[in-house]
Amino acid sequence: xxxxxxxxxxxxxxxxxxxxxxxxxxxxxxxxxxxxxxxxxxxxxxxxxxxxxxxxxxxxxxxxxxxxxxxxxxxxxxxxxxxxxxxxxxxxxxxxxxxxxxxxxxxxxxxxxxxxxxxxxxxxxxxxxxxxxxxxxxxxxxxxxxxxxxxxxxxxxxxxxxxxxxxxxxxxxxxxxxxxxxxxxxxxxxxxxxxxxxxxxxxxxxxxxxxxxxxxxxxxxxxxxxxxxxxxxxxxxxxxxxxxxxxxxxxxxxxxxxxxxxxxxxxxxxxxxxxxxxxxxxxxxxxxxxxxxxxxxxxxxxxxxxxxxxxxxxxxxxxxxxxxxxxxxxxxxxxxxxxxxxxxxxxxxxxxxxxxxxxxxxxxxxxxxxxxxxxxxxxxxxxxxxxxxxxxxxxxxxxxxxxxxxxxxxxxxxxxxxxxxxxxxxxxxxxxxxxxxxxxxxxxxxxxxxxxxxxxxxxxxxxxxxxxxxxxxxxxxxxxxxxxxxxxxxxxxxxxx
Amino acid sequence: xxxxxxxxxxxxxxxxxxxxxxxxxxxxxxxxxxxxxxxxxxxxxxxxxxxxxxxxxxxxxxxxxxxxxxxxxxxxxxxxxxxxxxxxxxxxxxxxxxxxxxxxxxxxxxxxxxxxxxxxxxxxxxxxxxxxxxxxxxxxxxxxxxxxxxxxxxxxxxxxxxxxxxxxxxxxxxxxxxxxxxxxxxxxxxxxxxxxxxxxxxxxxxxxxxxxxxxxxxxxxxxxxxxxxxxxxxxxxxxxxxxxxxxxxxxxxxxxxxxxxxxxxxxxxxxxxxxxxxxxxxxxxxxxxxxxxxxxxxxxxxxxxxxxxxxxxxxxxxxxxxxxxxxxxxxxxxxxxxxxxxxxxxxxxxxxxxxxxxxxxxxxxxxxxxxxxxxxxxxxxxxxxxxxxxxxxxxxxxxxxxxxxxxxxxxxxxxxxxxxxxxxxxxxxxxxxxxxxxxxxxxxxxxxxxxxxxxxxxxxxxxxxxxxxxxxxxxxxxxxxxxxxxxxxxxxxxxxx
Numbered sequence: 001x002x003x004x005x006x007x008x009x010x011x012x013x014x015x016x017x018x019x020x021x022x023x024x025x026x027x028x029x030x031x032x033x034x035x036x037x038x039x040x041x042x043x044x045x046x047x048x049x050x051x052x053x054x055x056x057x058x059x060x061x062x063x064x065x066x067x068x069x070x071x072x073x074x075x076x077x078x079x080x081x082x083x084x085x086x087x088x089x090x091x092x093x094x095x096x097x098x099x100x101x102x103x104x105x106x107x108x109x110x111x112x113x114x115x116x117x118x119x120x121x122x123x124x125x126x127x128x129x130x131x132x133x134x135x136x137x138x139x140x141x142x143x144x145x146x147x148x149x150x151x152x153x154x155x156x157x158x159x160x161x162x163x164x165x166x167x168x169x170x171x172x173x174x175x176x177x178x179x180x181x182x183x184x185x186x187x188x189x190x191x192x193x194x195x196x197x198x199x200x201x202x203x204x205x206x207x208x209x210x211x212x213x214x215x216x217x218x219x220x221x222x223x224x225x226x227x228x229x230x231x232x233x234x235x236x237x238x239x240x241x242x243x244x245x246x247x248x249x250x251x252x253x254x255x256x257x258x259x260x261x262x263x264x265x266x267x268x269x270x271x272x273x274x275x276x277x278x279x280x281x282x283x284x285x286x287x288x289x290x291x292x293x294x295x296x297x298x299x300x301x302x303x304x305x306x307x308x309x310x311x312x313x314x315x316x317x318x319x320x321x322x323x324x325x326x327x328x329x330x331x332x333x334x335x336x337x338x339x340x341x342x343x344x345x346x347x348x349x350x351x352x353x354x355x356x357x358x359x360x361x362x363x364x365x366x367x368x369x370x371x372x373x374x375x376x377x378x379x380x381x382x383x384x385x386x387x388x389x390x391x392x393x394x395x396x397x398x399x400x401x402x403x404x405x406x407x408x409x410x411x412x413x414x415x416x417x418x419x420x421x422x423x424x425x426x427x428x429x430x431x432x433x434x435x436x437x438x439x440x441x442x443x444x445x446x447x448x449x450x451x452x453x454x455x456x457x458x459x460x461x462x463x464x465x466x467x468x469x470x471x472x473x474x475x476x477x478x479x480x481x482x483x484x485x486x487x488x489x490x491x492x493x494x495x496x497x
Numbered sequence: 498x499x500x501x502x503x504x505x506x507x508x509x510x511x512x513x514x515x516x517x518x519x520x521x522x523x524x525x526x527x528x529x530x531x532x533x534x535x536x537x538x539x540x541x542x543x544x545x546x547x548x549x550x551x552x553x554x555x556x557x558x559x560x561x562x563x564x565x566x567x568x569x570x571x572x573x574x575x576x577x578x579x580x581x582x583x584x585x586x587x588x589x590x591x592x593x594x595x596x597x598x599x600x601x602x603x604x605x606x607x608x609x610x611x612x613x614x615x616x617x618x619x620x621x622x623x624x625x626x627x628x629x630x631x632x633x634x635x636x637x638x639x640x641x642x643x644x645x646x647x648x649x650x651x652x653x654x655x656x657x658x659x660x661x662x663x664x665x666x667x668x669x670x671x672x673x674x675x676x677x678x679x680x681x682x683x684x685x686x687x688x689x690x691x692x693x694x695x696x697x698x699x700x701x702x703x704x705x706x707x708x709x710x711x712x713x714x715x716x717x718x719x720x721x722x723x724x725x726x727x728x729x730x731x732x733x734x735x736x737x738x739x740x741x742x743x744x745x746x747x748x749x750x751x752x753x754x755x756x757x758x759x760x761x762x763x764x765x766x767x768x769x770x771x772x773x774x775x776x777x778x779x780x781x782x783x784x785x786x787x788x789x790x791x792x793x794x795x796x797x798x799x800x801x802x803x804x805x806x807x808x809x810x811x812x813x814x815x816x817x818x819x820x821x822x823x824x825x826x827x828x829x830x831x832x833x834x835x836x837x838x839x840x841x842x843x844x845x846x847x848x849x850x851x852x853x854x855x856x857x858x859x860x861x862x863x864x865x866x867x868x869x870x871x872x873x874x875x876x877x878x879x880x881x882x883x884x885x886x887x888x889x890x891x892x893x894x895x896x897x898x899x900x901x902x903x904x905x906x907x908x909x910x911x912x913x914x915x916x917x918x919x920x921x922x923x924x925x926x927x928x929x930x931x932x933x934x935x936x937x938x939x940x941x942x943x944x945x946x947x948x949x950x951x952x953x954x955x956x957x958x959x960x961x962x963x964x965x966x967x968x969x970x971x972x973x974x975x976x977x978x979x980x981x982x983x984x985x986x987x988x989x990x991x992x993x994x
Binding site for chain 2: 110112113114115116142145146148149194196197198199201202203204205206209210212213230231232233234235236237238239240241242243244249250251253254255256257258259260261262264265266267268269270271272273274275276277278279280281283285286288289291292294295296297299306307309310311314315316317319320323325329330331333335336337347348350400447491492493494495496497
């Protein structure tokens with residue numbers, strides 16, 4: 001990587017008389033603090049300087065070890081000391097005239113509007129990025145973020161898109177196949193479910209709701225009460241500030257349902273909308289669009305981020321750890337791809353979200369305990385054909401990243417169930433160790449100051465139902481005796497003519 | 498009310514030769530079908546006509562009994578019969594040149610943009626409304642809807658705004674006051690709750706979540722299982738089509754959280770948003786606004802409307818009735834007025850919604866049974882100071898209407914609890930008989946064809962908690978023994994330093 005920067009220091013008076021001293025300082029800088037910390041022969045170098053009126057122009061080039069924009073900041077302090085003490089001249093600030101970064105690459109980077117980037121070119125070997133920045137952007141690390149962004153784009157393109165990492169960890173025995181039908185088609189035929197009025201949304205009748213509640217009671221008894229979890233209620237409307245801290249603001253945009261409040265709740269302001277509807281029986285969307293605010297955030301996507309606001313900026317007593325909580329208080333929403341996925345992939349779904357935190361050791365151990373409990377449920381109660389795999393961590397996937405977290409103990413395990421009707425597998429829940437991501441993102445500390453990690457696991461009720469019904473069908477006689485006992489007698493649904 | 502209409506029939510050829518026959522038909526019409534059904538001396542009258550090229554101009558005036566725009570439609574058929582048979586001339590349609598309606602009123606109507614209304618004036622005694630309409634608007638009942646709208650506005654202004662009807666039905670004994678503090682302040686002090694990151698939103702810690710679940714278990718055992726209710730899962734994102742059928746599209750706009758989907762989930766389309774955030778660490782709201790669709794609806798407001806889509810357009814077997822279902826699967830959201838309301842009035846809340854339907858007798862009886870069960874809970878288990886009152890039905894209030902439904906058995910009972918800290922009352926739940934509104938709105942029929950009614954009752958968990966904690970405080974020792982037994986030992990929350 002190559003950096004080239006042309007800029008100048010604004011001075012309170014012409015600095016011509018300091019010419020020789022500045023030349024000497026540059027000579028020294030190039031030998032010392034502009035290469036400090038870099039391997040031998042690496043670092044930044046001030047190529048030349050020129051004094052013109054109240055400006056000291058300089059040209060810097062560098063590699064990645066001391067970046068040119070950092071070099072100009074590093075040079076400011078000793079220059080100010082020199083000019084101030086000996087010449088009574090102050091530095092008023094730095095202006096950047098030209099800043100260019102070159103990245104080796106086999107491919108051009110997909111062109112997009114990046115803030116502060118005025119031009120991107122590719123010559124077959126290198127990507128050249130020109131930025132328009134000033135001192136405050138350098139101080140705010142804007143050039144570094146742009147560089148990381150472009151490096152990520154190059155890496156992602158080399159990687160071949162968003163393919164997930166996947167590595168089998170365990171596979172159950174193949175249980176007897178008792179059904180080869182698509183469970184959604186069966187559910188519709190029996191009126192256990194109906195399409196909701198919105199995209200990817202279902203309305204669940206009494207029979208399948210009983211199934212959902214049976215799953216919930218299993219998770220509560222066999223996982224949550226067994227391991228000592230306490231129920232909380234997490235918010236379901238998620239404002240930007242939460243997604244900024246959770247990392248979702250980096251990449252979740254294509255899949256969220258955005259939420260906009262009215263500009264005001266003054267009925268007079270809305271009267272023309274009501275009047276329009278009452279007269280035409282059509283909702284005036286163009287008019288409404290003018291009367292609502294920009295989105296304040298979106299509907300619950302991942303379920304745990306808004307919980308962390310409860311702990312944001314706090315220090316927690318050590319004897320609280322490992323802390324164990326869960327939430328089952330509402331819906332999650334994702335703008336999924338269209339087409340026919342039935343209840344296997346929906347825009348509105350129901351999930352029990354389990355969160356734990358403590359020392360790294362506690363968090364990893366808890367993940368193992370939870371995995372044991374799940375194994376017990378899937379083997380001894382539901383008798384499913386299932387497997388688990390080490391995959392791209394969910395928090396990376398949701399930020400648009402691929403690969404793994406790079407630490408052996410941090411990452412996501414996906415649980416998959418066999419779907420006989422399509423001879424494939426369905427991801428139906430996960431268990432993740434998220435490292436220090438959330439405690440750090442939300443500024444949560446432990447009393448002892450020791451490192452704080454967290455983990456989470458999402459149990460999707462639609463997915464559990466899909467897994468069970470795809471393997472066993474809707475007839476309770478084909479369900480395991482243990483599960484049938486928990487479900488009890490199915491309630492009678494509506495009888496349609 | 499006075500109507501005046503000037504318009505013409507387009508004819509396939511000049512109708513001058515039919516002049517005498519038309520005059521005779523008008524004379525007959527004014528005596529017969531333009532006054533049919535109206536009290537003596539009332540109805541519509543065609544004042545004159547004039548044939549010009551291929552147009553037959555007419556002028557009509559009327560009162561409210563046969564409205565002038567209906568009169569011109571009524572006149573079309575016999576005119577067409579006359580011209581067609583005897584003169585082989587066809588009628589090509591009706592055009593309206595001028596249409597004016599006058600309403601007696603003491604006040605001007607609040608001016609607003611009403612579709613098809615070109616002018617509204619007030620002379621101190623009458624409101625004069627000019628409309629620009631054509632034949633298809635008359636057929637679609639647009640003028641009638643405008644007239645109803647303006648009559649409602651006049652009535653509402655006379656009524657003095659949106660005051661609710663309120664009529665005490667029953668009041669409990671005053672129980673011992675054990676707390677005079679604001680429960681929200683106490684909950685915050687004890688870290689049982691914290692503000693969520695969004696407006697009017699709370700995050701509920703383990704202690705109060707246990708309280709919510711205790712309320713839920715009471716409702717499940719003492720109301721829902723006792724009376725034979727079956728749980729369902731109602732959708733929580735509500736598209737316009739549901740609110741059109743439920744009536745909410747008439748007036749709920751000031752208080753809903755609107756939901757907008759992305760225009761596409763193509764990651765390339767969203768890349769500049771992600772890039773902008775990654776570089777600046779600011780979410781680019783202006784850019785996002787361009788990349789999302791108009792609102793498709795909003796977040797759950799009233800909880801039962803999206804359930805009705807399950808039954809929409811169906812005929813239900815008679816032995817299903819009375820049908821009893823409930824939902825507790827997620828959050829409701831209202832854009833409430835700002836200021837300090839604590840957990841008593843929130844933008845995001847949790848409610849058990851109970852719905853029943855059947856014959857009018859069944860629905861009214863069920864309402865009484867439910868009221869008995871609630872009384873048992875509030876008297877024998879929670880030991881609250883409470884009362885109930887007959888109020889403006891919720892479905893009318895949410896359409897912006899006041900008063901009562903006008904039928905003795907149709908309407909809403911609000912439950913209110915005494916709040917010692919502010920010496921006032923808090924509405925904490927309701928029971929409603931909604932008449933045939935929902936079965937009719939969603940096209941649901943019974944097998945026998947007999948009238949179908951429905952009722953609903955919403956149990957707000959935040960409101961129940963506010964009621965209990967305001968009267969008894971946070972110390973379980975002050976709660977009734979029966980309730981303490983149901984709650985069990987409170988779980989330990991987080992310990993913050």
